[in-house]
Amino acid sequence: MSTDIDAPGHEPAEQPRTLLITLTGTDRPGVTSSIFSALSGAGVEVLDIEQIVLRRRLVLGVLVTAPRDWKKLRDAVERTAADLGMSVEVDRGVGDNTARKDGRSHVTIIGAPLRASAMAAMAGRIADAGANIDRIERMARYPVTAIELHVSGVEPDKLRTSLVEEASRQSVDVAVQPANLMRRGMRLIVMDVDSTLVQGEVIEMLASRVGCEAEVARVTEQAMRGEVDFEESLRARVALLEGLEVSALDDVYEQLDYAPGARTMVRTLKRLGYRFAMVSGGFTAVTDRIAEDLGFDFAHANELEVVDGRLTGRIVGDVVDRAGKAAALRRFAAEVGVPEGAVIAIGDGANDLDMLSAAGLGIAYNAKPVVQQAAHTAVNVPYLDTIMYLLGISREEVVAADADAGIVTPAPPV
Numbered sequence: 419m420s421t422d423i424d425a426p427g428h429e430p431a432e433q434p435r436t437l438l439i440t441l442t443g444t445d446r447p448g449v450t451s452s453i454f455s456a457l458s459g460a461g462v463e464v465l466d467i468e469q470i471v472l473r474r475r476l477v478l479g480v481l482v483t484a485p486r487d488w489k490k491l492r493d494a495v496e497r498t499a500a501d502l503g504m505s506v507e508v509d510r511g512v513g514d515n516t517a518r519k520d521g522r523s524h525v526t527i528i529g530a531p532l533r534a535s536a537m538a539a540m541a542g543r544i545a546d547a548g549a550n551i552d553r554i555e556r557m558a559r560y561p562v563t564a565i566e567l568h569v570s571g572v573e574p575d576k577l578r579t580s581l582v583e584e585a586s587r588q589s590v591d592v593a594v595q596p597a598n599l600m601r602r603g604m605r606l607i608v609m610d611v612d613s614t615l616v617q618g619e620v621i622e623m624l625a626s627r628v629g630c631e632a633e634v635a636r637v638t639e640q641a642m643r644g645e646v647d648f649e650e651s652l653r654a655r656v657a658l659l660e661g662l663e664v665s666a667l668d669d670v671y672e673q674l675d676y677a678p679g680a681r682t683m684v685r686t687l688k689r690l691g692y693r694f695a696m697v698s699g700g701f702t703a704v705t706d707r708i709a710e711d712l713g714f715d716f717a718h719a720n721e722l723e724v725v726d727g728r729l730t731g732r733i734v735g736d737v738v739d740r741a742g743k744a745a746a747l748r749r750f751a752a753e754v755g756v757p758e759g760a761v762i763a764i765g766d767g768a769n770d771l772d773m774l775s776a777a778g779l780g781i782a783y784n785a786k787p788v789v790q791q792a793a794h795t796a797v798n799v800p801y802l803d804t805i806m807y808l809l810g811i812s813r814e815e816v817v818a819a820d821a822d823a824g825i826v827t828p829a830p831p832v
């Protein structure tokens with residue numbers, strides 16, 4: 419039978435007395451079992467447990483109902499702690515933990531290095547906004563230090579604005595994401611290719627073979643900053659490639675370097691069931707080979723026209739421009755059967771802007787200023803696997819999964 423405590427004639431149930439036990443000291447096997455054995459004699463109910471270990475120093479917090487003879491229990495717990503060589507505090511109080519406030523975010527702070535002054539400034543902005551840090555945990559130590567804060571009390575959009583400003587002053591990266599179930603539902607990653615998945619711009623490498631690298635590089639830079647029309651500028655740059663042998667595309671593919679961490683990110687997230695798509699203003703002759711090498715599910719790019727083994731300087735069909743990239747993202751999302759809000763898009767150029775805003779999480783990766791300002795979040799360290807820390811996957815988990823698969827991941831220097 420249930421009781422309606424709000425019904426007339428019923429007083430709200432009185433909050434039970436509780437004990438908060440905080441144990442600190444050097445971690446060793448059996449600490450948790452010893453403490454709970456001491457508690458079990460009093461027949462108390464466990465309401466909450468939190469434990470962290472930092473450099474072998476353990477902090478264990480246990481919230482239990484207070485028995486009538488709570489002092490006897492306190493003495494038993496203190497004896498157990500003394501036997502373990504640890505310190506303990508027993509605080510008597512009332513009720514459960516205070517409920518977390520509405521307006522909950524995951525705030526990820528990434529530094530290389532992460533300085534205490536940066537943490538002080540970021541935590542200061544969180545406090546200024548009237549928000550509270552409920553929990554902090556480390557996502558990675560190497561090659562970047564990534565810390566995730568669980569914050570409540572302020573709407574994520576409002577918090578993001580002030581933290582992004584502070585992050586740029588402190589030379590750290592920050593991502594502020596609403597703490598809802600959507601992050602767990604993210605299942606499709608749509609990536610730009612040039613200067614995102616691979617280092618450099620393929621069109622510049624091709625242009626160097628016809629002696630006009632400087633000219634093409636200058637126009638590419640303008641296009642990526644959004645200063646010139648992408649389609650017009652791409653057609654003009656491709657026209658300069660007229661007469662180039664198609665084998666040059668194979669040579670350029672062989673020379674390409676992936677962004678650091680690209681393979682680790684793709685390998686790990688594919689294990690977790692993520693699907694990958696690349697959407698590029700570059701060329702299918704190169705992107706299709708990258709897609710095959712990395713095991714991408716989808717790829718969309720421009721097709722260079724070839725006649726008698728040489729480039730004609732023209733593109734076949736429509737140019738994949740800024741709008742075309744966003745349209746491809748929507749098409750791939752529909753094929754996978756996920757809403758656009760469950761898509762993560764990663765890019766660096768102005769032609770990625772529509773794609774980044776169409777996604778649930780748009781990440782500006784070492785991007786042009788115009789892209790950093792518009793995207794949901796910006797990553798400015800040169801490691802693509804950093805993206806995983808924004809998804810709540812720790813480096814420790816990545817290393818463990820790799821070890822299971824017989825892959826050795828680089829270890830930190832300290």
Ligand SMILES: [Mg+2]
Pocket residue numbers: 610611612613614765766767
């Ligand atoms: Mg790019």
